[in-house]
Amino acid sequence: MLQGTIRKLVVDKGFGFIEGGSKGDLFFHHSMVEGTQFEELREGQAVEYEEGQGPKGPRAENVRLVG
Numbered sequence: 001m002l003q004g005t006i007r008k009l010v011v012d013k014g015f016g017f018i019e020g021g022s023k024g025d026l027f028f029h030h031s032m033v034e035g036t037q038f039e040e041l042r043e044g045q046a047v048e049y050e051e052g053q054g055p056k057g058p059r060a061e062n063v064r065l066v067g
Contacts (some may be wrong), residue, residue, distance in 0.1 A: 001048040003066060009043055018047060018060050026051065028060035035064045 004020040014030040028049065030038035045065060052061040 001050060001062075001064075003046065003048050004060075006041060006043050006045050006047060009041060011039060014038065016041070018049060018063070020049075020051075020060070026058060026060045027054070027056075028063050029054075032059070032061045033063045041065075 002020060004018040004026070007017045007019040007025055009016040016028055017025040018028055020026045026049075032049075033041065046067065047060075047063050048066050049060040049063045052059055
């Protein structure tokens, strides 16, 4: 699992971006969040995730809060 930080959330549209180191920001959809509700996420929180491929390019999958 990779680790990153939630950089931006667009709660009303159900997606966000994870700052993932050298690869830049990675898109994630609310349906890819595990172990918590999307609405409970906050910018700046540490997360772990797997990198996958979506219809528009790379995306984060299996997103979980760290700790």
